[in-house]
Amino acid sequence: MATSKQPAFPHPPLEIGVPQYPTPVIPSFIDRNGHIVLVEKVSSEKGSYTPQKPAITDTDPVIYKGRDAKKWPETLYLVHERPTADGEFVYRYWANDRSLASQDPWNYGVDYSSDHPNFPIYTRQYIVPRSQYAPVALGNVDPVFGGTARIIKQQMQELGEDNPLRSRYVMVARVYESVPGPQLAGKSVNQYGVTETTTNQVVDPTTAPSLTGLLVSDSVTPVAAGKSERKRVVMDSTPPDVITYEVSHDTATIKNTTSLILRSNLTPPVITGAILDVADVDIGFPWIKRTIKSLPLDGNGDPILPPSRVEYRSIQHTFPGIIYTWKAKQTDNEITASLSFFDNRYPISMTVAARSVITYHVGEQDLSTENFFKVITRPWAIQFFNIPDGTIHPPAPVNLSTASISTNGIAIQIAGGQASDPVYYNVGDEILIGGDCERWQGNIFIKRLEYVREPV
Numbered sequence: 001m002a003t004s005k006q007p008a009f010p011h012p013p014l015e016i017g018v019p020q021y022p023t024p025v026i027p028s029f030i031d032r033n034g035h036i037v038l039v040e041k042v043s044s045e046k047g048s049y050t051p052q053k054p055a056i057t058d059t060d061p062v063i064y065k066g067r068d069a070k071k072w073p074e075t076l077y078l079v080h081e082r083p084t085a086d087g088e089f090v091y092r093y094w095a096n097d098r099s100l101a102s103q104d105p106w107n108y109g110v111d112y113s114s115d116h117p118n119f120p121i122y123t124r125q126y127i128v129p130r131s132q133y134a135p136v137a138l139g140n141v142d143p144v145f146g147g148t149a150r151i152i153k154q155q156m157q158e159l160g161e162d163n164p165l166r167s168r169y170v171m172v173a174r175v176y177e178s179v180p181g182p183q184l185a186g187k188s189v190n191q192y193g194v195t196e197t198t199t200n201q202v203v204d205p206t207t208a209p210s211l212t213g214l215l216v217s218d219s220v221t222p223v224a225a226g227k228s229e230r231k232r233v234v235m236d237s238t239p240p241d242v243i244t245y246e247v248s249h250d251t252a253t254i255k256n257t258t259s260l261i262l263r264s265n266l267t268p269p270v271i272t273g274a275i276l277d278v279a280d281v282d283i284g285f286p287w288i289k290r291t292i293k294s295l296p297l298d299g300n301g302d303p304i305l306p307p308s309r310v311e312y313r314s315i316q317h318t319f320p321g322i323i324y325t326w327k328a329k330q331t332d333n334e335i336t337a338s339l340s341f342f343d344n345r346y347p348i349s350m351t352v353a354a355r356s357v358i359t360y361h362v363g364e365q366d367l368s369t370e371n372f373f374k375v376i377t378r379p380w381a382i383q384f385f386n387i388p389d390g391t392i393h394p395p396a397p398v399n400l401s402t403a404s405i406s407t408n409g410i411a412i413q414i415a416g417g418q419a420s421d422p423v424y425y426n427v428g429d430e431i432l433i434g435g436d437c438e439r440w441q442g443n444i445f446i447k448r449l450e451y452v453r454e455p456v
Contacts, residue, residue: 321391
């Protein structure tokens, strides 16, 4: 709005109003329509002069009634009196009210949201009576251009102290912004080695984040009552698998495959083939990090198993007794027998080094086919010759083939007397005395066979 501190004419005739045109629209004096500021010069020494109260409100306002009153647009209110420096004269300022609609056609400035020409921001400044001011409801669109430009900011403030309209009028500023605004997109490479798109946009406050796509984040931050800012980050593609390797305590090479999976696509893990373990970790919506531990595959597609190895430990073990010959005879109903211990011996216990052979296999192994060393001493040998169990012995002498012995009412007949099982044992032979097979990882089993050798 343009107003002058002084009248347009330095020396206007007394009590004759001189108009100023504060808006770009020149008023029509034919139909007395439009906006003016009328400046009147009156003598302060004239007997009829009395200072007048400016028309702050519509209660008993002072209205212009000069002899040229029918010449100007109506209604002209007294808004300011300003005496000259010598006090001889007084300038009176008269103005008629302006409506919002009358100022809309020319009263705007244009900016652009994020400098995009398709998303204008209109700024309007009105001069209106203080008593008629009211805020615009949220959601109202620009009164001239409409579209998506809606009220975002509004303010009412006083005019400057040197402005003669200050008593009755205020300045109303309104900003209409295009909502939603343009989408501003940028690219970056994230920690997973893929590009992601970041989109910033001014949006309606009711906008809700979306959970679709390869989402990293989506936030809607309030900025004002009429708008919010949305920042959405989405991966352009699913991150590639990351493969690393480690060596286990038993020198197995283990392959680690790490994948990012959307929660909606997550399925229960299946442990098959070379897979040893599967671990899922929630790293934040909507992603799950899955790490699959597996054995590498050879050229035939078979798992590369951990290398076999041998371990040793000291154990206490009882080696079998050995009987080479019998001396026995039967007279009447009495059987007598004797053993020669020059080469013979009873079972002997000693501390030896046990050798464990450790191998790895796909699937559980059946140990029942292993040839574990065991000594079966015949019951008649234990009862008749009184030798301990665990002793290797020959068949009974032929002359005792029909002999029998009774123990606790049970007759044990030699009946030709089979030899022990096994029939022989050589000191220094390595014998298999035990073993186990247990799960190592996944469907891979570790098999241990333990061997001992009697010192010669």
